[in-house]
Amino acid sequence: MTSTPSLAGKTAVVTGASSGIGRSIALHLGRAGAHVTLGGRTRSAMEETAREIEKAGGAARVVVHDVRDVASVRALVDGAVAETGRLDILVNNAGVSYPSKIADADPEHWRVMLETNVLGLLAGAQAAIRAMRACKAHGHIVNISSIAALRRDSGVYGATKHAVNAISATLRTELEDDTIRVVNVMPGAIATNFARNFDPAFLAGFAKMTGVDVEIRQGERLPEEVLDKLQPMMKQLLGDPxxxxxxxxxxxxxxxxxxxxxxxxxxxxxxxx
Ligand SMILES: NC(=O)c1ccc[n+]([C@@H]2O[C@H](COP(=O)([O-])OP(=O)(O)OC[C@H]3O[C@@H](n4cnc5c(N)ncnc54)[C@H](OP(=O)(O)O)[C@@H]3O)[C@@H](O)[C@H]2O)c1
Known part of the structure; x- marks a missing residue:
């Protein structure tokens, strides 16, 4: 049997590390020995994850920021470099979806999706390339896209993920002669807070299946208990982070x-x- 190679001595930054997929990636990288900087909006969730990483013998740092603010994304990366002297892994994971027909949508939601899913990711990639080149890292930039990028009619959210696929492929070509690899990850449906902006009546049906008595409010994170119970009940349809x-x-x-x-x-x- 082979074990996962250690990430001891490596520095990682994960955006959207306060929930779902980003939280789990931060935990896995931290447990493998990387020094992890967690970026996100919900401090308490990130501090809980940082404690789990520390309990496993790793090191973690928590930064509350808005990935739509380019300067704050640069500061997130620069802070990790200032603390450890290097950057080896950036996971561009923060993302949001507001599912709606284009004719009915609130244009502000288009702006939030484009700024979070595309511009935040570009800012992260640019800051990471500069930091990885400066320390001559054997680096990885991981962009979290979606299976929505594999369909042409996947709405404005899908359009942002088509953009992520194009950006990943472009970066990969630009970085061919560097020691920086670009990994594009397309998850299918995973049990996370991703559904927070979906129709509350639709979500209430899922919550009811878990037996957890909870009022669903659109835009708010779902109780962990609901997600933890729902995923094993629906594992044919819903993956685990x-x-x-x-x-x-x-x-x-x-x-x-x-x-x-x-x-x-x-x-x-x-x-x-
Ligand atoms: N779950 C799925 O079915 C699925 C499928 C395909 C792709 N994805 C992609 O996977 C990635 C992670 O999503 P998830 O499923 O883990 O959803 P999630 O549980 O809602 O997590 C999204 C993360 O992004 C953070 N975030 C959102 N807007 C931000 C902002 N402006 N500034 C900083 N952080 C921000 C959230 O912070 P707070 O929670 O603190 O607000 C949270 O940590 C996204 O890119 C999503 O598009 C998800």
Missing amino acids: DDVARAVLFAVTQPIEVNVLDIEVRPAKQLNL
Whole structure:
């Protein structure tokens, strides 16, 4: 049996680390020995994850910021470099979805999706390239896209993920002669707070299945208890954030000559996102 190579001595930054997929990726990288900077909006959730990483013998740092603010993304990366002297892994994970027909949508929601899913990711990638080149890292930039990027009619959210796929492929070409690899990850439906902006009546139906008595408010994070109970009940349709985190850990522990381009991770049955 082989074990996962250690990330001891490596520095990682994960955006959107306060929930779901980002939280699980931060935990997996931290447990593998990386010094992890967690970026996100909910401090308490990130502090809980940082404590878990520290309990496993790792080191973590928590930064509350808004990924839509380019200067704050640069500061997130620069802070990790200031503390550890290097950057080896950036996971551009923060993302949001406001599902709506284009004719009915609030244009402000388009702005939030584009600024979070695309501009925040670009700012992260640019800051990471500069930091990785400065310390001559064997680095990985991991962009969390979606299976929505594999369909042409996946709405404005899907359009942001098509953009992520294009940016990942472009960065990969631009960085061919650097020791920086770009990994594009396309998750399918995963049980997280991603659904926070979905129709509350739809979410209430899922919450009811778990037996947890909770009032669903659109835009708010779901109770952990609901997500923890729902995923095992619906595992044919809903993946676990850890499924994605293991794929990321695999990609970032490959030798730098190995180019892991795209990873699609989804449960057995596919929900359209
Ligand atoms: N779950 C799925 O089915 C699925 C499928 C395909 C792709 N994805 C992608 O996976 C990524 C992670 O999503 P998830 O499923 O883990 O959803 P999630 O549980 O809602 O997590 C999203 C994360 O992004 C953070 N975030 C959102 N806007 C931000 C902002 N302006 N500034 C800083 N942080 C911000 C959130 O912070 P707070 O919670 O603190 O607000 C949270 O940590 C996203 O890119 C999403 O598009 C998800």
